[in-house]
Amino acid sequence: MMAILAPIGAALGLAGLAVATLYARARGDYPVLPTVADDPSLPALDVDGYRFHAETHGVPSNPTVIVLHGGPGGDYRSLLALSELADTHQVVFYDQRGAGLSQRVPADTITASVMLDDLDRIADRFSPTDPVTLIGHSWGATLAAGYMRHHPERVAATVLAEPGYLDWAEYVLWQQRYDDLMKGWDTTKLMIQAGFEAQHVDGPDDHAADDYLVGQRMIPAFVNHPDNPYHRPGQPYTAPSWRFGKTASDALTGETFGTSTDFDGPVLFLAGADNDWIGEPLQRSHAERYANAELAVVPDAAHDMVWDNPTHTIAIIRNFLTCSTASVSHHSQKRTEA
Numbered sequence: 001m002m003a004i005l006a007p008i009g010a011a012l013g014l015a016g017l018a019v020a021t022l023y024a025r026a027r028g029d030y031p032v033l034p035t036v037a038d039d040p041s042l043p044a045l046d047v048d049g050y051r052f053h054a055e056t057h058g059v060p061s062n063p064t065v066i067v068l069h070g071g072p073g074g075d076y077r078s079l080l081a082l083s084e085l086a087d088t089h090q091v092v093f094y095d096q097r098g099a100g101l102s103q104r105v106p107a108d109t110i111t112a113s114v115m116l117d118d119l120d121r122i123a124d125r126f127s128p129t130d131p132v133t134l135i136g137h138s139w140g141a142t143l144a145a146g147y148m149r150h151h152p153e154r155v156a157a158t159v160l161a162e163p164g165y166l167d168w169a170e171y172v173l174w175q176q177r178y179d180d181l182m183k184g185w186d187t188t189k190l191m192i193q194a195g196f197e198a199q200h201v202d203g204p205d206d207h208a209a210d211d212y213l214v215g216q217r218m219i220p221a222f223v224n225h226p227d228n229p230y231h232r233p234g235q236p237y238t239a240p241s242w243r244f245g246k247t248a249s250d251a252l253t254g255e256t257f258g259t260s261t262d263f264d265g266p267v268l269f270l271a272g273a274d275n276d277w278i279g280e281p282l283q284r285s286h287a288e289r290y291a292n293a294e295l296a297v298v299p300d301a302a303h304d305m306v307w308d309n310p311t312h313t314i315a316i317i318r319n320f321l322t323c324s325t326a327s328v329s330h331h332s333q334k335r336t337e338a
Helices: 001-024 077-087 112-126 139-150 168-182 185-198 208-223 246-252 280-287 309-337
Strands: 046-048 049-059 066-067 088-096 132-139 155-161 267-272 293-298
Touching: 046 112, 049 077, 049 112, 049 309, 066 077, 066 112, 066 139, 077 088, 077 132, 088 168, 088 280, 112 139, 132 139, 132 309, 139 155, 168 208, 168 267, 185 208, 208 246, 267 280, 267 309, 293 309
Parallel strands: 066 088, 066 132, 132 155, 155 267, 267 293
Antiparallel strands: 046 049, 049 088
């Protein structure tokens, strides 16, 4: 028996030594930004006992635009160019529950209904009587579409910038492509290295290590994969972020908030010209689901068109907001006359 156990013990000893070596080599400084729960200098919004990282631009008397970032789990940093709309609108940015620099909470408190309720309460806070315009990017566009389904009376118009999926079947296809991109030895090595690095993350909270692992190591590898058109050809993916929320991502990935498309208000789909995965063809098929939707393709841009080509993207959105406001006003007038 001892003769059998000796090689096993030696192998386990070598494995332990390898783990200890990798852990030691990964030692370093891996900073993760604090959330609004720990940094009182951050702009914040308290809603029903929960603290969001949030900011507003423009005057409250103007129509309200609410910006919804991607992920799930991301933040609004790469979308801040939309603050240029503040000359005509009150523009509201917020990191969603458990995401970005917003307060961290347990996974079982991050659900589809909670996300819709959060958006509904924020809409009520900034525009209690008039419907709001939503601008959603990526996962944020999926959330915006869900809010249109559940609260159509609260939405004046919507901009949906490259939602990767609006129903479960589309999510399955998206996930298959993601898995294909992220398989292989290179990704495995990265995950091992990042896992050891994450063990050296020293706060600022209990979620920081997981947020670092996914947000600062795995997502950059995904968006910069040479076969992923989320970035422009020959250029790195440069859209910035503050912090990723892994718990929120795990809780909400694949959520589509139902499949009804009864919303008949103005809808603008945006696609980056360089994105042949979830770009123009997919967004054109999305637009066909809605009674009053159009598609615009942003040149010199991939998935993050607000960051890649803000001038052109914002010009398209401005024109849409102007036309949709006129359309909604005309529709309201016709109903009043009737």
